[in-house]
Amino acid sequence: MNKAVFIAQTQVASAEPEKLFETLLTAYGEHYPVERTDGAGTIPFLMGTATLKLEDESFLVTAEAANEADLSYLKFAIAEGIVHHAGAQELNFFWEGDGAGEGYLPPFFREMTVIAVQNITPHMRRIRLRGNDLARFTTGGLHIRLLLPPKPPLEVKWPHLGADGRPVWPDGEYRLMNRVYTIRDIHVAQGWVDIDMVVHPSTIAAPGTEWAIQAQPGDIVGMTGPGGGDAGEADIYTLIGDETALPAISRILERLPATATVIVRIEVADEAEEQALQTQAQLDLKWLHRNGADAGTTTLLIDAVKDAAPVQVEGQRIFAWAGCEFDAFKAIRSFWRKECGLKREEHMAVAYWRRGVAEED
Numbered sequence: 001m002n003k004a005v006f007i008a009q010t011q012v013a014s015a016e017p018e019k020l021f022e023t024l025l026t027a028y029g030e031h032y033p034v035e036r037t038d039g040a041g042t043i044p045f046l047m048g049t050a051t052l053k054l055e056d057e058s059f060l061v062t063a064e065a066a067n068e069a070d071l072s073y074l075k076f077a078i079a080e081g082i083v084h085h086a087g088a089q090e091l092n093f094f095w096e097g098d099g100a101g102e103g104y105l106p107p108f109f110r111e112m113t114v115i116a117v118q119n120i121t122p123h124m125r126r127i128r129l130r131g132n133d134l135a136r137f138t139t140g141g142l143h144i145r146l147l148l149p150p151k152p153p154l155e156v157k158w159p160h161l162g163a164d165g166r167p168v169w170p171d172g173e174y175r176l177m178n179r180v181y182t183i184r185d186i187h188v189a190q191g192w193v194d195i196d197m198v199v200h201p202s203t204i205a206a207p208g209t210e211w212a213i214q215a216q217p218g219d220i221v222g223m224t225g226p227g228g229g230d231a232g233e234a235d236i237y238t239l240i241g242d243e244t245a246l247p248a249i250s251r252i253l254e255r256l257p258a259t260a261t262v263i264v265r266i267e268v269a270d271e272a273e274e275q276a277l278q279t280q281a282q283l284d285l286k287w288l289h290r291n292g293a294d295a296g297t298t299t300l301l302i303d304a305v306k307d308a309a310p311v312q313v314e315g316q317r318i319f320a321w322a323g324c325e326f327d328a329f330k331a332i333r334s335f336w337r338k339e340c341g342l343k344r345e346e347h348m349a350v351a352y353w354r355r356g357v358a359e360e361d
């Protein structure tokens with residue numbers, strides 16, 4: 001049956017419901033324009049809307065989305081937020097309504113098969129993955145999570161949904177490593193996505209990079225998503241990133257109209273890592289070379305950001321976007337917020353990785 005809106009609810013009982021309710025709304029307020037009324041808050045996520053309503057010893061969460069997969073993804077995101085912010089408190093909650101139940105494959109999950117692999121630059125490997133029913137991956141965010149299975153001959157076990165909306169992950173030898181990447185390109189009719197993966201040096205295990213190096217046609221991998229990452233609508237853009245953000249920057253550039261102007265600064269190892277970028281927008285592009293320095297150790301990006309500080313122009317909307325190593329991200333976000341006074345809806349800066357730290361840490 002087709003429905004315009006899919007709805008689910010969960011009652012979250014907590015020792016300190018008001019504190020958890022406030023913590024959640026404050027945390028979500030960092031990323032979304034949360035609407036507050038007395039004892040309630042509504043959060044417009046990318047995949048749907050969540051409303052939190054404070055009650056006596058609990059709060060009620062209502063999740064609404066346009067389709068089953070978005071609702072499932074929304075329930076998962078909310079549940080993760082609740083469990084994360086509850087800290088040591090053990091919470092027991094379960095969803096009722098559309099998509100209730102447990103033990104089935106998440107609707108936002110796809111099993112994908114590698115169909116082609118090529119090095120597009122010395123340290124960027126393009127992996128083409130084929131899968132079914134990919135239309136939902138064209139909108140609602142640029143990023144996906146790759147679920148990397150253990151090596152054969154072990155059988156692959158995928159996550160199944162728990163009643164609280166979070167996937168239950170296979171453990172022990174069946175454990176899946178997961179890493180966030182960007183869909184560089186997608187073709188729904190032919191059923192494939194391209195993921196451009198940086199092959200970086202590492203002194204500790206780097207499952208994403210190791211998988212990319214070894215990937216061959218026929219290998220299978222899980223994919224969940226999509227979510228987040230796109231720049232807001234504007235007339236003047238600033239796009240900043242290192243090579244991990246090149247896929248996202250390339251996709252953002254490809255959708256900008258000819259009326260937009262865009263400053264792009266990208267840090268890469270050297271000239272051999274540069275790629276041709278396509279856009280109709282008026283482009284001011286500079287590649288910044290590390291020239292032998294390790295990734296994540298230079299000030300190339302923050303220096304470039306200071307040189308190209310976004311300036312408010314009467315009647316023009318601005319948007320500044322950055323994806324890079326954690327220290328650079330912190331410096332850039334602080335500069336845009338404190339020195340340039342950019343409002344929340346005028347910028348997005350994200351740490352794509354952190355030097356010396358594996359993603360799960």
Ligand SMILES: Cc1cc2nc3c(=O)[nH]c(=O)nc-3n(C[C@H](O)[C@H](O)[C@H](O)COP(=O)(O)OP(=O)(O)OC[C@H]3O[C@@H](n4cnc5c(N)ncnc54)[C@H](O)[C@@H]3O)c2cc1C
Nearest residue numbers: 181182197198200206207208209353354355356357358359
């Ligand atoms: C929203 C989002 C989108 C992303 N999109 C892409 C994408 O499209 N393509 C892409 O390649 N990456 C992308 N990344 C970055 C990618 O998820 C990280 O680089 C991730 O850490 C790689 O996992 P790994 O298993 O190789 O290394 P990890 O196991 O996470 O880390 C192992 C070691 O490698 C280091 N390391 C991790 N990444 C790098 C790097 N780039 N250069 C040098 N050292 C590194 C870590 O500091 C650590 O010491 C994205 C990240 C986010 C958050």
